[in-house]
Amino acid sequence: MTYAPAPAPTAEPAPQTHPTLTLPAPFATSPDPPSLLTQGAEAIIYKISFLTPSTSCALKYRPPKPYRHPTLDKRLTKARLLAEARVLVKCRREGVRVPAVLAADWEAGWVGLEWVEGGTVRGVLDGWVHREEKEGAEGEGGKEKEMLDLMMRVGRAVGRMHEIGVCHGDLTTSNLMLRPFKKGKAKREEKDSTRDTVAPTQSSREAVRAQLAAGKGTVSAERETAMTAESTAPAPAPVTQDTQEGREKEDTAGSPTLAGDIVLIDFGLATQSSHDEDRAVDLYVLERAFAATHPAAEPLFREVLRCYGESYKGARVVLKRLEEVRMRGRKRSMLG
Amino acid sequence: MASVQTFYLPHFPSNPIYIALFKDVSNASFLRQQLLDANTEFDYAFLDATMILSSTHLLAALFRTLNDSLHNRLKSRTIHSEIVFSLSPNNNIAEAFRRFGISATTNSLIAVKISMSPPSPSNPLSIESVQSHLTRVVQGTQMVFSDETLLGLTDLERLRKVYKLDSGKVGGGGAGKKGRNGKEESVVNGMNGFEDEVDGRLEMESVILGIMALKGS
Numbered sequence: 161m162t163y164a165p166a167p168a169p170t171a172e173p174a175p176q177t178h179p180t181l182t183l184p185a186p187f188a189t190s191p192d193p194p195s196l197l198t199q200g201a202e203a204i205i206y207k208i209s210f211l212t213p214s215t216s217c218a219l220k221y222r223p224p225k226p227y228r229h230p231t232l233d234k235r236l237t238k239a240r241l242l243a244e245a246r247v248l249v250k251c252r253r254e255g256v257r258v259p260a261v262l263a264a265d266w267e268a269g270w271v272g273l274e275w276v277e278g279g280t281v282r283g284v285l286d287g288w289v290h291r292e293e294k295e296g297a298e299g300e301g302g303k304e305k306e307m308l309d310l311m312m313r314v315g316r317a318v319g320r321m322h323e324i325g326v327c328h329g330d331l332t333t334s335n336l337m338l339r340p341f342k343k344g345k346a347k348r349e350e351k352d353s354t355r356d357t358v359a360p361t362q363s364s365r366e367a368v369r370a371q372l373a374a375g376k377g378t379v380s381a382e383r384e385t386a387m388t389a390e391s392t393a394p395a396p397a398p399v400t401q402d403t404q405e406g407r408e409k410e411d412t413a414g415s416p417t418l419a420g421d422i423v424l425i426d427f428g429l430a431t432q433s434s435h436d437e438d439r440a441v442d443l444y445v446l447e448r449a450f451a452a453t454h455p456a457a458e459p460l461f462r463e464v465l466r467c468y469g470e471s472y473k474g475a476r477v478v479l480k481r482l483e484e485v486r487m488r489g490r491k492r493s494m495l496g
Numbered sequence: 497m498a499s500v501q502t503f504y505l506p507h508f509p510s511n512p513i514y515i516a517l518f519k520d521v522s523n524a525s526f527l528r529q530q531l532l533d534a535n536t537e538f539d540y541a542f543l544d545a546t547m548i549l550s551s552t553h554l555l556a557a558l559f560r561t562l563n564d565s566l567h568n569r570l571k572s573r574t575i576h577s578e579i580v581f582s583l584s585p586n587n588n589i590a591e592a593f594r595r596f597g598i599s600a601t602t603n604s605l606i607a608v609k610i611s612m613s614p615p616s617p618s619n620p621l622s623i624e625s626v627q628s629h630l631t632r633v634v635q636g637t638q639m640v641f642s643d644e645t646l647l648g649l650t651d652l653e654r655l656r657k658v659y660k661l662d663s664g665k666v667g668g669g670g671a672g673k674k675g676r677n678g679k680e681e682s683v684v685n686g687m688n689g690f691e692d693e694v695d696g697r698l699e700m701e702s703v704i705l706g707i708m709a710l711k712g713s
């Protein structure tokens with residue numbers, strides 16, 4: 161990064177979507193300006209299109225640190241980026257829900273991750289606390305049950321990750337995302353009852369075709385038509401289907417729901433470990449994140465732990481260990 | 497009739513990519529020989545279509561090829577041989593050609609040609625020139641290059657072996673008993689809840705892209 165003098169004010173302000181930061185090649189020449197999502201201490205995250213104009217990707221870029229020796233900097237960047245990418249691929253191989261690694265360039269310092277729709281569990285909790293305060297505990301029995309169901313999914317997701325020998329290292333509620341089920345996809349357990357209602361006229365093969373063609377998108381008759389038309393008279397990038405607006409509309413349509421898959425993100429500090437201590441620390445960090453939300457979130461976290469305890473062999477030992485980690489944490493905060 | 501299609505990767509607007517797919521190819525050994533002889537008229541990546549899972553799978557390999565080319569990191573002779581190499585899970589170039597490239601017995605063929613400059617009146621390379629050359633030299637039935645066509649061609653079992661997908665849950669379980677073409681069959685058994693073919697193929701694709709991305713690291 162270089163420090164450029166502040167530009168003189170002009171009559172027409174530059175569009176705000178383009179950050180002053182430069183992206184690594186080849187992303188500097190994006191067709192539409194990429195949007196900057198977050199800029200942490202280590203990594204910058206952009207939302208860009210990747211492979212096809214309609215496929216979104218979270219580009220995690222670790223820019224060079226000017227205060228570090230260039231050789232050392234390159235080595236550290238590469239090591240961290242690869243550690244994260246390897247853990248993600250391991251998780252995907254073993255069926256743990258995390259963003260897929262779409263591409264990486266460890267020399268240039270970036271990794272392209274599958275875009276995860278939805279919001280963070282932190283956002284869900286904040287919304288829930290807000291409603292509780294406004295409406296009181298009464299009435300919302302249905303919502304309460306939905307929340308507990310969500311906690312069950314959180315407990316299981318963390319359990320599955322630990323089961324395959326991965327510890328997250330920064331397991332906060334911001335690093336847990338709730339991805340709504342795709343339209344045309346029911347909740348896994350209920351899918352058979354709802355699947356057919358989505359595309360009643362399509363044979364399963366046609367549905368497969370449309371969905372495959374649409375990447376991770378959804379089935380829609382218009383898109384199928386569009387696709388067929390494009391196949392016979394190919395335009396540039398014939399794999400293009402849905403638009404970004406289409407995706408976003410789909411997300412926000414209808415009432416907010418807590419249905420969806422828990423997807424773990426941000427594996428920058430993850431390790432391949434099966435130690436009870438590392439696992440218990442993951443749970444402890446998550447517990448603190450819940451506590452930081454609101455005291456009312458405590459019973460919710462109890463549900464997370466209960467479901468975690470049942471999620472794999474060895475989980476109960478970790479819960480015991482968590483008690484020790486808590487004690488140490490308390491002692492430390494008393495001394496500090 | 498199906499024809500060559502032009503693709504552009506969003507970040508490589510100056511590199512039109514021409515892709516054609518042929519079924520029932522009867523002169524694969526002739527085509528392969530042209531590559532071995534480095535016949536300059538045959539500057540293509542000739543891929544065995546049964547080893548391509550989806551258009552995304554191929555586009556990811558094309559992205560890696562163009563990105564490595566941009567950074568002067570090609571590991572093989574030409575940009576077209578690099579496409580074959582990019583598909584491979586390891587650094588063995590000869591093995592990449594055996595697995596993903598055209599062989600004497602290839603029946604379904606994907607021909608890919610990357611142009612290093614945009615189409616223009618002065619550029620000899622165009623969708624028409626590629627189409628007419630391929631029509632002349634490939635003996636086979638041209639198909640639309642699409643996920644639908646690939647769905648009926650991919651050898652899922654072999655792909656799983658080559659990318660070593662059996663160690664994890666993806667493509668594991670009872671997958672070994674599935675038919676060679678994997679048509680209408682589920683890739684992943686029900687144990688993770690990824691129960692139908694779309695989920696199975698997309699899940700497989702996600703892992704394969706990660707493996708390709710990490711190759712050489």
Ligand SMILES: Nc1ncnc2c1ncn2[C@@H]1O[C@H](COP(=O)(O)OP(=O)(O)OP(=O)(O)O)[C@@H](O)[C@H]1O
Pocket residue numbers: 197198199200201203205218259273274275276277280330334335425426427428
């Ligand atoms: N694959 C993804 N798909 C969609 N959104 C993502 C994805 N990865 C990250 N994000 C968004 O960007 C935010 C920050 O990402 P991430 O947690 O990976 O980095 P970070 O916050 O910089 O790291 P840290 O949590 O250590 O500060 C997330 O909270 C999420 O909203």
Ligand SMILES: [Mg+2]
Pocket residue numbers: 334335426
């Ligand atoms: Mg984070």
